[in-house]
Amino acid sequence: MIDFSDLEKRQKNSFGQQKQLIKQVMAGRKVLCAHCQQPLTLQTQPEFVVICCPDKCTELMLTAEK
Template sequence: MMSGFKELNKRSANSYQQQRQLIKQVLAGKLKQCESCKQALFVVLPGQEKAPGVYCTKGCTAIELEISLPK
């Protein structure tokens, strides 16, 4: 049973690192595509129509971020 938890934790950590890299690349202006629909990913900043984050047009990729703009 403990082995199952270790595997789950390992997968979660890998997934987190992949998302983190993807977010960094998109925020740096690199063209990245959604793994599901192959549409370009885009950034939504605070004050725009939806929650800040990284999205694709179809909604397959929807990574909401806690972002605050400097005052």
């Protein structure tokens, strides 16, 4: 039997961190990529929003909230 509880906890944490990061970027704050330390940019499209760094090691896509 596989224990998923630890995995779920970690996923929840990283999702919470992503939400926090997205909030900061959308608020216009400068947020650096955890991997390459370059600033994340926000690209707003009609259907979705993308937050990524120049090297694309961080790339978060969100569907637009209506």
